[in-house]
Amino acid sequence: MDARKRSILQVLTEDYILSAEPVGSRTLARKYNLGISPATIRNEMADLEDWGFLEQPHTSAGRVPSDKGYRFYVDELMARPAIGHDLLERIRATYQSRIRELEWFVHQTARLVSDITGYPSIVLAPSWELGIFSALRFVRLGPDQALLIMRTEDGLTQNRTVSIPSELSLAQLNELALEFSREFSGMAIRDLQNYILDPLSTSLKQHWSLWKSALGWLARDGSDEERMTLAGPLNILNYPEFNDIEKVRRVLGFLEQDKAVEQMAQTHPMTGGVTVLIGTETSVADIQDCSVVTATYQMGERIVGQVMVVGPRRMQYAYVMTVLEVVSDELSQALRWA
Missing domain, CATH: 1.10.10.10 (Winged helix-like DNA-binding domain superfamily/Winged helix DNA-binding domain)
Structure with missing residues (x-):
């Protein structure tokens, strides 16, 4: 040309x-x-x-x-603009909170990106099922109940209330937790569901029901059912392309389906950096009047999640790409120290 x-x-x-x-x-x-x-x-x-x-x-x-x-x-x-000082400080301030939990970071990121860009935003949290089991510990809640906290090597945590034998002290529970962690540390969580607890040490065999519950939760209840956070879906109504109620219905329907969003993300694997899918490139019929801009973020050296913006095909690509690039960098830095 x-x-x-x-x-x-x-x-x-x-x-x-x-x-x-x-x-x-x-x-x-x-x-x-x-x-x-x-x-x-x-x-x-x-x-x-x-x-x-x-x-x-x-x-x-x-x-x-x-x-x-x-x-x-x-x-x-397209020319990529530099991000303004005030906007950069606003993004950085978001990740300087004393709250250091992944779930909080994910929700704040979705809201921040939607507010800044004016488009719907989606954040996919790291996959729990693809994580590597690291350790667990107990916090006693009562005579026969405790909070079971599990952690992956990336630092993700999940917790669940479980029934425990009343005769076990908190010290005994955490001694068992340490033994359990030594037995299973380094194993992919998705592989634990069908793992046979044999041969294991005598102390773990003795409390078979407790460990069976833990293993079942690791692979099933602690799964990725709430991996997606959506913010600002109604922002799509601010653009004249979506005056057609049927078009709006399709787009909003897609945004509210966790599995549909994850399937689109899996069709276009995370490779680092910022990527743009335009119209039919999304491979999703319901949003072929839209474009999707995606950035990845990391925990340590591993790419673990995505930040997405969904908007009309005439999206302000340069601005959105710059914002997502900065947000993904700041989020990755925050998670490094979480």
Whole structure:
């Protein structure tokens, strides 16, 4: 694509992102100093349409970018802005709280990203089932109940109230927990469900029901059922593309389905950095009028989760990508010290 067509595609795309109105040749000639006549612009736009970069919604209307046009814009034409000092300080302040629990970080991140970008946001927490078991301990709640706290090597924790033999002291319980941790430390949590507790030490065999409950919870009840956090779903109504109630119903329906979101995420594996899926690239019929921008975050050196923004195809890509890049970096740093 020559320089003139690139310039026309760039300014047309940016004008449409701001206005949500199809862009004509006269608009481009009037608003932008392209150095060519409306007739020349019109001919260039016709070529771009023939090549699949532009679409014409109605016969008498101007043009809008196609999925191919947006992709070329994001990959080749878009300038990435630096993030402002005030916004950077706002993001950093979010992760300086004394609260150091993963669940809190995930919920705060979803709210922060939605508030800053003006689009719905989704945060996928690290997968519990894919974690590596590290240790467990007990906190006594009563004569025959205790809080069982389990931890992965990445630092994730889950807890559950369990029944315990009344004759066991807290010291005895935690001695058993230490023995259990030595036995199973380093094993993938998803592999524990069918693990046979034999041969184990005499003390663990003696309290078979307690460990059976623990193993069952590790692989089942402590699973990923609440892995997704959604914030600002109704922000989608702020964009004229979604004045169609049926279109809104489909998008909101998708956003509220944890499994559908996770399936889309699994279709496009986490590879680090910020990625953009435009329209049909999402492979999800209900959101083919949307784009999804995704950033990954880490615990230590391992990528463990994703932060997503869902918006119209004329999303402000440069701004959203910059915000997600900063947020993912700050979240990863916070989790490193959590």
